[in-house]
Amino acid sequence: MKISFETVEYVAGLARLNLSEKEKEMMVVSMSGILEYMDKLNSLDTEGVKPLEHVEPMSNVFRKDVVAESFDRDSILANAPDKEEGAFRVPKIVE
Amino acid sequence: MRRIKKRVLLESQKLLSKVNFLNIGKLTIKEAADALQNKEISVIELTEKFFDRIDNIDDKINAYVSICRKQALADAAEAQALINEGGGGIMTGIPMAVKDNICTETIETTCASKMLGNFKPPYTATAIEKLRNDGAVLLGKANLDEFAMGSSTENSYIKNTRNPWDVNRVPGGSSGGSAAAVASGQALFALGSDTGGSIRQPAAFCGIVGLKPTYGTVSRYGLVAFASSLDQIGPLTKTVEDSAIVLNSISGKDPKDATSIDSGIADYTEGIKRGVKGMKIGIPRQYLSGEIAVGVRNKIEAAIDSYEKMGAVCEETSLDLADYAIAAYYIISSAEASSNLARYDGVKYGFRSSNYKNLLDLYKNTRSEGFGAEVKRRIMLGTYVLSSGYYDAYYKKALQIRTLIKNEFDGLFKKYNCILGPTTPTTAYKIGEKTDNPLEMYLGDVFTVSVNIAGIPAISIPCGNDESGLPVGMQLIGSAFSEKTLFQAAYAYEREHPFAIAPEVQA
Numbered sequence: 001m002k003i004s005f006e007t008v009e010y011v012a013g014l015a016r017l018n019l020s021e022k023e024k025e026m027m028v029v030s031m032s033g034i035l036e037y038m039d040k041l042n043s044l045d046t047e048g049v050k051p052l053e054h055v056e057p058m059s060n061v062f063r064k065d066v067v068a069e070s071f072d073r074d075s076i077l078a079n080a081p082d083k084e085e086g087a088f089r090v091p092k093i094v095e
Numbered sequence: 096m097r098r099i100k101k102r103v104l105l106e107s108q109k110l111l112s113k114v115n116f117l118n119i120g121k122l123t124i125k126e127a128a129d130a131l132q133n134k135e136i137s138v139i140e141l142t143e144k145f146f147d148r149i150d151n152i153d154d155k156i157n158a159y160v161s162i163c164r165k166q167a168l169a170d171a172a173e174a175q176a177l178i179n180e181g182g183g184g185i186m187t188g189i190p191m192a193v194k195d196n197i198c199t200e201t202i203e204t205t206c207a208s209k210m211l212g213n214f215k216p217p218y219t220a221t222a223i224e225k226l227r228n229d230g231a232v233l234l235g236k237a238n239l240d241e242f243a244m245g246s247s248t249e250n251s252y253i254k255n256t257r258n259p260w261d262v263n264r265v266p267g268g269s270s271g272g273s274a275a276a277v278a279s280g281q282a283l284f285a286l287g288s289d290t291g292g293s294i295r296q297p298a299a300f301c302g303i304v305g306l307k308p309t310y311g312t313v314s315r316y317g318l319v320a321f322a323s324s325l326d327q328i329g330p331l332t333k334t335v336e337d338s339a340i341v342l343n344s345i346s347g348k349d350p351k352d353a354t355s356i357d358s359g360i361a362d363y364t365e366g367i368k369r370g371v372k373g374m375k376i377g378i379p380r381q382y383l384s385g386e387i388a389v390g391v392r393n394k395i396e397a398a399i400d401s402y403e404k405m406g407a408v409c410e411e412t413s414l415d416l417a418d419y420a421i422a423a424y425y426i427i428s429s430a431e432a433s434s435n436l437a438r439y440d441g442v443k444y445g446f447r448s449s450n451y452k453n454l455l456d457l458y459k460n461t462r463s464e465g466f467g468a469e470v471k472r473r474i475m476l477g478t479y480v481l482s483s484g485y486y487d488a489y490y491k492k493a494l495q496i497r498t499l500i501k502n503e504f505d506g507l508f509k510k511y512n513c514i515l516g517p518t519t520p521t522t523a524y525k526i527g528e529k530t531d532n533p534l535e536m537y538l539g540d541v542f543t544v545s546v547n548i549a550g551i552p553a554i555s556i557p558c559g560n561d562e563s564g565l566p567v568g569m570q571l572i573g574s575a576f577s578e579k580t581l582f583q584a585a586y587a588y589e590r591e592h593p594f595a596i597a598p599e600v601q602a
Binding site (some may be wrong): 003007008012013014015016017018019021027030031033034035037038040041042044047049050051052053054055056058061062071076077078079080081082088090091093094 | 108213214215217278310311324350353354356369416418419420422423425426433437440441442443444446447448451452453454455456457458459460462463466468471472474475476478479482488489493494496497498499501512533534537549575584
């Protein structure tokens with residue numbers, strides 16, 4: 001399926017990406033080519049076939065509900081681009 | 096007379112040092128472990144020999160993105176102490192490389208992305224932890240396609256890795272650094288990750304052995320997620336036996352990965368030398384027709400003859416859905432990637448754009464500046480196929496076809512012990528040859544992706560070289576948890592056709 005410039009803009013918004021005009025144009029071409037190739041799946045009849053999300057026949061995996069050691073705050077914050085008083089720092093989100 | 100004698104002496108000295116140098120390139124885990132246990136060489140000497148080699152040739156190959164010399168020498172000393180006490184096992188003191196999307200505590204784990212350029216994980220992946228507990232020595236981290244998305248390692252943000260057989264060609268990908276490190280003798284083995292062929296394809300291009308284990312065999316804890324239902328860590332080695340030795344170390348159930356499974360196999364090397372007499376091998380006709388290079392086809396056909404001579408029963412069969420696997424794979428893997436990579440938002444770790452006014456800006460600019468072109472394309476594709484209105488047509492359809500592909504393999508394994516074919520349709524191509532056409536790059540994964548879709552194991556082993564002298568990879572595919580059968584079949588071929596190593600890289 002060919003996709004439009006507008007669709008690329010819409011999907012980029014959903015994916016939280018800012019694409020330049022040139023990137024968008026390139027994305028229209030490459031994504032259209034790939035999606036057209038993927039359309040070959042439509043030639044297979046899959047009526048009534050169960051989708052397979054995962055190959056393992058397992059459902060829930062539980063552990064015992066006991067307190068265990070977890071990472072200390074400093075090691076988790078060590079990679080933070082910005083932090084303050086033991087917390088991640090982000091721009092103000094409420095007025 | 097005297098002059099001649101002197102020259103002979105000089106030549107022989109030169110030869111001796113050359114042999115010494117080459118031996119490191121040829122050495123296997125098995126041989127190194129014997130030499131270490133017999134005290135022919137110390138772990139520190141061995142480790143230093145590898146660092147010397149890295150210093151000498153890696154600027155030609157670019158296999159490594161970082162080196163951990165200090166830690167490695169400390170680990171080597173510890174391993175030697177263990178050997179001196181009469182302890183240690185086969186992995187004690189064995190130098191390794193690890194793909195840089197597998198986490199190492201306090202050592203940068205970049206995924207070859209600007210996004211994780213300075214990321215130092217607070218923990219180590221279970222697979223590496225297990226190897227280090229067994230005494231293996233981490234030399235450094237190996238290059239890859241950014242976030243393991245690619246088939247040539249050209250999508251690395253850091254550098255291009257080169258194929259040791261021809262430095263103008265790609266090493267394959269995405270575990271291209273791991274494969275090139277082993278093939279050029281810069282590590283005794285390496286860990287890679289395989290989502291759609293990322294261990295097997297570079298192993299094929301570099302003329303070494305690459306194993307994608309059954310999904311769940313190796314814990315994914317600490318493997319930076321690309322497509323969680325397809326990703327699996329596995330070994331890249333020079334020989335089949337080495338592959339089994341590494342799998343012994345890294346496999347097993349891990350409470351930190353709910354999808355990991357105890358396969359119940361205690362020793363993957365057991366029975367490896369049994370041969371293939373009476374083994375039934377299926378050859379899907381789709382794997383030897385269509386867009387496959389003549390040089391590859393010839394070698395695979397010769398390998399089939401060889402298996403028949405060894406007593407295996409080879410039979411042509413059909414994988415009708417082979418032609419649909421690429422489309423299904425790129426839908427499923429991109430969908431999972433778009434979800435997994437949503438975590439890179441510039442808040443908790445990794446790169447943050449300096450250009451933002453509010454939180455949405457911060458997210459968008461961080462992601463736009465931090466990800467490379469291919470990663471953005473996969474995120475876009477994945478977001479698109481999961482979006483309202485297209486979910487059923489693409490994502491659900493691909494998952495239905497996944498069911499059909501798995502069923503088709505299940506049917507084949509009722510008749511055959513394993514499936515044989517080429518790992519890749521061509522040998523290694525030139526750097527830059529396929530970078531302009533992503534779809535063409537994707538189509539190169541035609542023989543490897545269906546294995547991940549079905550969650551089954553497959554091994555790529557060298558089976559000679561094409562007319563340009565480049566290695567050809569043969570793939571053996573088995574049913575879930577049949578790694579021992581694959582090792583047995585691969586070992587039989589290797590015994591008849593010992594693998595060649597890459598020509599010496601000129602320092």
